Amino acid sequence: MSEQVPRLERLRSVRQWLAWQLRRTDETIAELEKQEAAAARAARTLPPRVPEWRLSMQRAGGRPTPDAVHTSDCGMAGNATRPLTREQALRAITEDGITACPYCRPDTDLGVL
Structure with missing residues (x-):
């Protein structure tokens, strides 16, 4: 029984780390989606460049x-x-x-x- 406690604690630690990684990945995805949306809006709203x-x-x-x-x-x-x-x-x-x-x-x- 004493062997199961450390293993259980290790698994909980791994789960916490994976949850942290998943949150971090979700935040990065959200930031990239925001940047792409802003770039798409800018491309739609900027007038075409007039040659000088x-x-x-x-x-x-x-x-x-x-x-x-x-x-x-x-x-x-x-x-x-x-x-x-x-x-x-x-x-x-x-x-x-x-x-x-x-x-x-x-x-x-x-x-x-």
């Missing part, structure tokens, strides 16, 4: 060719445009020889003069 620069295209001989780099809100860009990243806009103006729009002056915003 646009490349207007000109039709020459039936084939569109790059015309000028514009800021995203320039009214002179027209309808035939494509979005540009900052790096692409810099490269277009400095390396590719595409002109900067004289009205919205994207070269000023990009630091190219």
